[in-house]
Amino acid sequence: MSMHLQHLIVSHSGQTLVNVSELQLEPGRPLTIVGESGSGKSLLAHAIMGTLPGSLTARGSLTADGTTYDLADPSNRRRLWGRVMSLLPQEPMLALDPTMRAQEQVAEGAATFGTDPGSARGRARGMLAALGLGGAARSFPHTLSGGMAQRVAFAAATIADAPMLIADEPSKGLDEAARADLAELLKRHLHGGGILLTITHDLDLARELGGDVLVMKEAEIIEQGPARRVLETPAHPYTRRLIAAEPAHWAHSWMRRPAGDETKPALITAEGLTKAFDGKTLFADLSLTVRAGERVAISGPSGCGKTTLGNVLLRLARPGSGQVHHAETLGGGRLQKLYQDPALSFPASVPLRDSFGDVIRRHQVPPSRLDELMDALRLAPALLTRQPGQVSGGELQRLAIIRTMLLEPALVFADEPTSRLDLITQEETIRCLMDQVGRQDCALLLVTHDKTLAGAVADRQLALTPEEAPRGTVTPREAVTAIA
Amino acid sequence: MTQTITPTPGGTPDTTLPSPALQNDAPPANRWYSGRSTGQLLAMSGLALLVLFALLGPLLWTEHAVQDLSRFLEPPSLADPLGRDHLGRSVVARLAHATRLSLLLAVLGVVTALAAGTLAGIVAAWRGGWVDASLNAMSEALIALPAILVVLLFSAMANGELWTLYAGLALAQWVEYFRMVRARSSLVLAGPAVEAAGLLKLGRAHILRRHLWPELRPLLATMATFGIGSSILALSTLGFVGIGIRPPTPELGLMITEAFPYYNEAPWMSLAPVLVLTTTLIGLLGLRNKESRA
Numbered sequence: 001m002s003m004h005l006q007h008l009i010v011s012h013s014g015q016t017l018v019n020v021s022e023l024q025l026e027p028g029r030p031l032t033i034v035g036e037s038g039s040g041k042s043l044l045a046h047a048i049m050g051t052l053p054g055s056l057t058a059r060g061s062l063t064a065d066g067t068t069y070d071l072a073d074p075s076n077r078r079r080l081w082g083r084v085m086s087l088l089p090q091e092p093m094l095a096l097d098p099t100m101r102a103q104e105q106v107a108e109g110a111a112t113f114g115t116d117p118g119s120a121r122g123r124a125r126g127m128l129a130a131l132g133l134g135g136a137a138r139s140f141p142h143t144l145s146g147g148m149a150q151r152v153a154f155a156a157a158t159i160a161d162a163p164m165l166i167a168d169e170p171s172k173g174l175d176e177a178a179r180a181d182l183a184e185l186l187k188r189h190l191h192g193g194g195i196l197l198t199i200t201h202d203l204d205l206a207r208e209l210g211g212d213v214l215v216m217k218e219a220e221i222i223e224q225g226p227a228r229r230v231l232e233t234p235a236h237p238y239t240r241r242l243i244a245a246e247p248a249h250w251a252h253s254w255m256r257r258p259a260g261d262e263t264k265p266a267l268i269t270a271e272g273l274t275k276a277f278d279g280k281t282l283f284a285d286l287s288l289t290v291r292a293g294e295r296v297a298i299s300g301p302s303g304c305g306k307t308t309l310g311n312v313l314l315r316l317a318r319p320g321s322g323q324v325h326h327a328e329t330l331g332g333g334r335l336q337k338l339y340q341d342p343a344l345s346f347p348a349s350v351p352l353r354d355s356f357g358d359v360i361r362r363h364q365v366p367p368s369r370l371d372e373l374m375d376a377l378r379l380a381p382a383l384l385t386r387q388p389g390q391v392s393g394g395e396l397q398r399l400a401i402i403r404t405m406l407l408e409p410a411l412v413f414a415d416e417p418t419s420r421l422d423l424i425t426q427e428e429t430i431r432c433l434m435d436q437v438g439r440q441d442c443a444l445l446l447v448t449h450d451k452t453l454a455g456a457v458a459d460r461q462l463a464l465t466p467e468e469a470p471r472g473t474v475t476p477r478e479a480v481t482a483i484a
Numbered sequence: 485m486t487q488t489i490t491p492t493p494g495g496t497p498d499t500t501l502p503s504p505a506l507q508n509d510a511p512p513a514n515r516w517y518s519g520r521s522t523g524q525l526l527a528m529s530g531l532a533l534l535v536l537f538a539l540l541g542p543l544l545w546t547e548h549a550v551q552d553l554s555r556f557l558e559p560p561s562l563a564d565p566l567g568r569d570h571l572g573r574s575v576v577a578r579l580a581h582a583t584r585l586s587l588l589l590a591v592l593g594v595v596t597a598l599a600a601g602t603l604a605g606i607v608a609a610w611r612g613g614w615v616d617a618s619l620n621a622m623s624e625a626l627i628a629l630p631a632i633l634v635v636l637l638f639s640a641m642a643n644g645e646l647w648t649l650y651a652g653l654a655l656a657q658w659v660e661y662f663r664m665v666r667a668r669s670s671l672v673l674a675g676p677a678v679e680a681a682g683l684l685k686l687g688r689a690h691i692l693r694r695h696l697w698p699e700l701r702p703l704l705a706t707m708a709t710f711g712i713g714s715s716i717l718a719l720s721t722l723g724f725v726g727i728g729i730r731p732p733t734p735e736l737g738l739m740i741t742e743a744f745p746y747y748n749e750a751p752w753m754s755l756a757p758v759l760v761l762t763t764t765l766i767g768l769l770g771l772r773n774k775e776s777r778a
Contacts, residue, residue, distance in 0.1 A: 337683055
């Protein structure tokens with residue numbers, strides 16, 4: 001079977017959000033839609049599923065299995081859910097029911113669950129075992145890792161044998177290894193003769209999947225073709241910009257710097273750090289010195305203790321053993337932190353203007369400094385009248401950068417500052433951060449699971465070994481590698 | 485910057501719909517009645533009338549204890565809108581004084597419980613350790629007793645004196661404020677926003693004002709309206725069974741008990757305090773916002 005989409009227009013009070021004249025989906029040939037947040041790519045998927053929010057209107061038609069469906073009526077495709085098309089949700093950890101065991105919620109999706117729950121459970125057990133989750137069938141979601149939760153969600157989405165699978169930002173929040181596993185899963189669906197539509201801003205995932213790629217920008221498809229051609233020899237300037245925004249392709253003036261100056265004073269000196277969590281050793285006997293003006297990246301797969309190490313170095317968390325010494329220059333708020341989710345780092349129900357006002361008053365920063373920084377980071381002053389939840393992630397992260405910079409810090413700890421942002425926003429955010437870091441000659445400690453980003457930003461990297469590796473391999477001289 | 489719409493069932497939406505409030509940055513109409521439902525406005529006016537009665541009534545009808553047995557169960561007249569009771573006392577004067585007393589005691593009790601509970605809760609969440617452990621143990625010991633029993637024990641101690649009722653009410657109620665504030669504050673204090681404020685050296689006053697207070701205020705407001713209602717009920721329950729405020733001080737529950745034997749001759753006598761109680765409770769329940777109704 002194949003699917004054919006024609007003349008799709010999604011609009012919201014007169015504004016067109018998606019405008020796609022034709023789309024052909026073939027079994028065994030993946031189609032991947034890439035683009036930045038807000039390009040309308042997720043809406044396209046939801047228009048096909050019939051899960052658009054009520055305030056949006058869709059027009060167009062979808063032909064599947066010889067039947068044509070009017071896309072204006074979202075309910076006519078409801079009976080196709082699970083059996084003909086299914087959605088692999090983004091952030092599966094949030095999509096899974098926290099009160100149900102993995103096997104139960106997979107079995108629930110089976111067509112026979114209503115009539116013969118026993119066989120549905122058996123089928124779910126078999127599927128989970130085939131995905132390498134045989135031992136986790138009786139587990140609750142909170143005990144699973146991000147990659148395992150993704151596989152449970154995959155089993156739940158495909159148990160009813162829907163030939164068409166729509167994956168909406170499936171690699172969000174996953175590290176490299178988990179993303180490779182995910183690509184493997186999606187390919188498995190294709191080999192079984194399925195149709196795959198993937199929505200992502202992760203170009204690496206698009207490369208791994210192959211097939212066709214479609215680039216969307218401001219509601220329109222601007223380029224499409226085989227993945228290899230589009231991603232290697234892009235024709236449209238926007239596609240070129242999208243690819244250039246990958247950290248591996250960055251070319252910024254702040255990237256190539258002479259190696260760290262050993263004579264500069266040490267800001268953070270850590271010796272013999274050990275930390276274990278729930279009986280699992282995160283790092284053992286680790287020593288590290290961060291000097292003034294240095295840029296150090298801590299990288300490693302998710303769950304390996306990067307953020308914990310960063311917090312220990314900032315003395316926000318206690319090490320199991322070992323010592324962290326801070327230089328006096330770090331006192332009085334000259335040690336700052338950027339968070340993965342900036343919305344959580346501002347007081348939630350206070351307008352941003354007041355949050356900034358508190359910092360300015362407390363530290364007697366000239367108020368003009370805020371305007372200067374807002375201007376330098378290309379942010380509209382009107383943003384300050386909003387509350388943190390009303391500002392987009394990229395803008396809020398830039399506001400968070402401004403907040404740290406108001407205090408002229410000697411060291412900034414950035415904890416996955418861009419892992420939830422799309423490529424173009426990520427580049428913009430990192431550029432703003434590095435501009436300010438360079439201008440104030442402040443040291444940077446970056447935690448990221450993205451090795452290329454770490455390589456682009458840092459003078460040297462500390463790679464934490466994944467949890468499967470034998471313990472005690474992280475020793476300072478081996479682990480800290482100068483890359484400059 | 486384009487506003488984007490990314491609905492994601494089962495996931496978190498990337499961004500939100502461009503809401504009208506964001507598109508034009510004009511300040512919203514900020515009148516006290518804006519955004520309130522008809523029900524809330526009705527509740528407010530009912531309560532306002534009641535408060536007015538409690539404040540002005542005792543000034544208009546001062547003589548609540550003067551007996552005149554010749555005016556036994558006199559029906560309502562212009563001078564005495566609710567007539568006279570079995571001892572010839574003015575019912576409206578007694579009702580006004582009783583309403584004032586109930587409202588005053590309830591509000592005082594709730595304010596005391598709220599202040600003490602909130603303070604203890606924030607201190608426990610902030611300091612942790614033995615402070616938290618001992619405050620928590622104390623609250624658990626109190627929560628094991630029914631609230632009405634605590635009030636009763638206190639009122640029995642000093643035989644219905646006003647201050648014991650007040651102390652009993654406050655003591656019985658501070659626990660729920662303490663537990664709620666402690667649980668909510670520990671969450672907020674452990675969050676990244678407070679960690680960031682610490683790194684920015686913004687100080688404790690900032691954390692109280694910007695982080696804790698906005699989070700606690702709506703909850704405290706809802707709990708306080710409930711608290712006032714249940715305090716008034718508790719007072720009148722004690723009065724009704726005759727172990728609350730000592731006669732001849734007028735009290736709503738006591739007035740209902742006293743009027744019961746004469747229900748057939750003078751129904752208004754028992755209905756009036758019931759009406760006051762009903763208006764208070766419905767008014768307080770109706771005040772809440774839709775959000776806090778969950």
